[in-house]
Amino acid sequence: MWQRLLGMYLNRLIRVGSLSLTLPDGTTHHFGVPDAKAPTVGVAIHDTATLRALALNPHLALGESYMDQTLTIENDDLHGLLELAMRNIAAGHDSWLSRLRERVRDLSRGISQRNQARRSKRNVAHHYDLSAKLYDLFLDADRQYSCAYFRTPQDTLEQAQVQKKAHIARKLLLKPGMSVLDIGCGWGGMGLTLAQEHGVKVLGVTLSEEQLKIARARAQAAGLTDRVRFELMDYRAVQGQFDRIVSVGMFEHVGAPNFQTYFNTVNRLLAADGVALIHTIGRFTPPGSTNPWITKYIFPGGYIPALSETAAAIERSGLITTDVEIWRLHYAETLRHWYTRFMAQRDAAAALYDDRFVRLWKFYLAASEQTFRFAGQNVFQIQLARTVQTVPQTRDYLLRAQTTDHRLASSTR
């Protein structure tokens, strides 16, 4: 029965590319039609419990069975399998059961993404309080754990992360002495860079104790403690007003029920002539739910916003949107770099945790990459102000600054 149910699902789903599925009884079944422009993937399911789990809840069970090795992929072509799944799901061929589940998750996000202060701290700890050594294995030296900005496909990850910070700094229109609030400061890289290169004062807040420890140590080591302060603090508890607010890769953790609170808080904390820059993963598709495997294993309480619901909260907050840049494949490239680095260090990762964790992380990085390539994820950089005069009336200030960068880069070569 589970075999028939899964077969019906895959028959409906696989219209682009092809899948050969070997079942616990040793039989092999083919779905879709081989096509040079789409993956051909072989998969084996090794027990009936996995067959049942995949038939009932494929979006959760695929990652779980891959972690448990009760599902294996020919040549371990994880990216191929994920591309095959996502392209067909994005084409609208998912099962009614999966879509029903998604609808239920969507309707229940008031509960699953409520993210009041205590829950937020627990959710953050789940991911960001993992061993600092783990992040050392695949991030750049500055620990930028968000999308890098590739000016050319040949850029290294290190270059692209430097460019990301520079790009954001330009949009913040910084002047020496300004006060900057960094909401979700991570391991401190953004705040330290802004203080060092632009002479601003920074308050960075995080809910991760591991991140705080490292961020503070880095500020100390850089001799910047007079200008850069890191605190373990919920952004909703911050007081005062700041000339600039930056928030990179944090909005994904806010949860749809809190979007209004988030932007009301930004509005409250921003000076009357202030500028804010929110950098977040986004979805091109309408508001919906979060993948259940990601919620369970990677980002509890997380939610990838659509522009429509984000803009609605901004409009109600009284803030003015002054620019929306939309990065498409930059995060796919970033994740490919992280994947390659991580896989080169897989033994070190297994020594930190275990082999199942390595497969979990590998699945996370590969699935995230393919979501940007094939399933409508992107990055929004939303620039905000409180008056129509604050930000220059053309985007030429971004271009001029960039031209200067070029000149600097070539003169120091």
Add this chain to the structure above:
Amino acid sequence: MWQRLLGMYLNRLIRVGSLSLTLPDGTTHHFGVPDAKAPTVGVAIHDTATLRALALNPHLALGESYMDQTLTIENDDLHGLLELAMRNIAAGHDSWLSRLRERVRDLSRGISQRNQARRSKRNVAHHYDLSAKLYDLFLDADRQYSCAYFRTPQDTLEQAQVQKKAHIARKLLLKPGMSVLDIGCGWGGMGLTLAQEHGVKVLGVTLSEEQLKIARARAQAAGLTDRVRFELMDYRAVQGQFDRIVSVGMFEHVGAPNFQTYFNTVNRLLAADGVALIHTIGRFTPPGSTNPWITKYIFPGGYIPALSETAAAIERSGLITTDVEIWRLHYAETLRHWYTRFMAQRDAAAALYDDRFVRLWKFYLAASEQTFRFAGQNVFQIQLARTVQTVPQTRDYLLRAQTTDHRLASSTR
């Protein structure tokens, strides 16, 4: 009684700047507190009917009584009065009656903005079939009846309109021979420019017979009839697919109930590797209603979109938003130019129509300008595609093209 009602309203409303109001009985009443940073305006109401109309429906009656001269302004400081009104309304001090009216208009937009094909044609005729001579009085030579792009405050209107077209052309990533659909082509200026400067083939559609006549005559005169075709056609009736779609200042006429149809149509008409650029007035405030004077006298069926509702329709259409540029004060500058030109030609306008029409048009241009300065209106340029690969992965293509423009400009000086 009307006097008391209007007094209560103005007492509540005027918190920034001040108003001296002279009533039909000759008494003068003061509202607000004089303030160097806000207008001080004197207004006289000349009959009781106007007093009543202003008390009951100020958003409609202000424009009507100004047109009828039953309300006059000291030194004819129309911009000052509108600034005073808009700044205080934007600060949230409007009356409950006005807000209730707005809510009713909002709820009834399914009817007032239904804009099926026949109604759309009538609505368009109301404004755009006005004498071509009228538009000659205040537009630039190319008849660009939409927001110009001021690279510097010193730019002339003619320059700024050329820059607007160039800016849009860059975002369209044109190549010679491409097919371009211009939805709402006006008097043909955009289509003719794209064909002439970029070697593309253009189909421009309008619902205005006056615009069509002039656009066709211009194509003939320019010897471009082999590459540029103008048709009297509802955009929903267009067939085929186009490499590029451009739509400037037309989305304001679509009406909220038709946003989904609009973007579904763009998606249907756009080639798989196509790029579209939608240029429209927008609001920073949440979705709401249209000013009743504007609906009655200027743009029946029109509606200024918020980004949230526009993005929601785009997300559901399957299109991908690749960039959102937001112009703030450019339309205020454009409208100031139009106002100045129009006022210099007011006798010619009165000869075409009459003095009341001159006041109507003057109120329209002044009120529109102040809406961009003080009441949360802006311009959205939304670039759309169907795949994540179509548009270059950084905005550098805009920069490079612009640098080239500069070089061209200086080498031809």
